[in-house]
Amino acid sequence: MAAKTVDTVVIGAGHNGLIAAASLAKAGRSVVVFERAERPGGILRGSPPAAGFRAPGLVHTVGRLRPSVVNDLRLERFGYSTVAPAVRMHAPIPDGSAITFWGDAVRTAEELRSRSVRDADAFVGFDQKMRAIASFLAYVQVAIPPDPKSPSLADAIMGLKLGKASVIWARRPVARRSVRSRWLWRTSSRRSSSSSRLEGRSASAGSCTRRWAHGRRAPHKCS
Numbered sequence: 001m002a003a004k005t006v007d008t009v010v011i012g013a014g015h016n017g018l019i020a021a022a023s024l025a026k027a028g029r030s031v032v033v034f035e036r037a038e039r040p041g042g043i044l045r046g047s048p049p050a051a052g053f054r055a056p057g058l059v060h061t062v063g064r065l066r067p068s069v070v071n072d073l074r075l076e077r078f079g080y081s082t083v084a085p086a087v088r089m090h091a092p093i094p095d096g097s098a099i100t101f102w103g104d105a106v107r108t109a110e111e112l113r114s115r116s117v118r119d120a121d122a123f124v125g126f127d128q129k130m131r132a133i134a135s136f137l138a139y140v141q142v143a144i145p146p147d148p149k150s151p152s153l154a155d156a157i158m159g160l161k162l163g164k165a166s167v168i169w170a171r172r173p174v175a176r177r178s179v180r181s182r183w184l185w186r187t188s189s190r191r192s193s194s195s196s197r198l199e200g201r202s203a204s205a206g207s208c209t210r211r212w213a214h215g216r217r218a219p220h221k222c223s
Contacts, residue, residue, distance in 0.1 A: 006030045014042020015059075022073050066142070136166070 010021040013035035025031045039045055043058040062082060070080060089101040099115070102108045105127035113120035143162060146155030 004030075006032045008032070009034065012042065013037075013040035015044050017042070019069060019073070026072070 008021075008024050008029045008031045010017045010024075010031060010033045013021075013033050017033060017035075018040060021031045021033045033040075037045070044056055046054045047057045049055050070076065084103070086103055087100055088103055090098060091101070092098045100108070100111050102111070105124045108127070109120045109123040112123055140162065143158055144155075146152070146159070
């Protein structure tokens with residue numbers, strides 16, 4: 001039997017490694033994944049906290065997993081599904097009471113009112129600001145970073161757009177920032193989906209994987 005030649009080795013079968021490996025394989029690379037544990041999954045690997053129950057060891061949310069990854073890898077065909085609970089966090093307090101943070105910021109504000117009227121009045125605005133910042137950073141994350149050794153005209157145009165967007169975001173009221181950020185996200189998603197270059201699959205493996213898959217950077221230079 002002839003030896004199989006591989007051109008990509010992924011160390012670690014956690015979620016980042018598996019997404020990078022699947023993306024590279026989809027781009028035509030021959031990939032092998034090494035994992036020292038008995039089962040893949042990394043920090044997503046489940047553990048039984050009690051008899052009859054199974055839960056992730058560390059990660060309890062998939063908020064950073066972009067829809068483009070789910071669609072491109074067709075994860076739903078393999079049983080992937082999500083649950084969006086109304087409660088985002090429940091914090092028990094030693095005195096026997098508790099505070100619940102809901103997906104609805106107004107409801108959370110009312111939850112806080114019995115403890116701090118000032119915090120309750122400020123919470124909705126704070127929530128809007130954090131969501132706007134998160135939306136803008138999500139746009140930054142999917143923007144393809146330039147290659148400093150060979151910048152292109154497209155890189156320069158993207159830099160100008162990003163700079164302009166950041167100035168507009170900083171000058172606008174919170175509510176309008178959120179709308180602007182959502183528009184940027186939709187625009188960037190459409191641009192990324194129509195691009196022939198491989199889109200990064202995670203925050204840690206994104207740009208390196210994308211450039212490597214298309215021969216723009218040697219693997220030993222990716223860090």
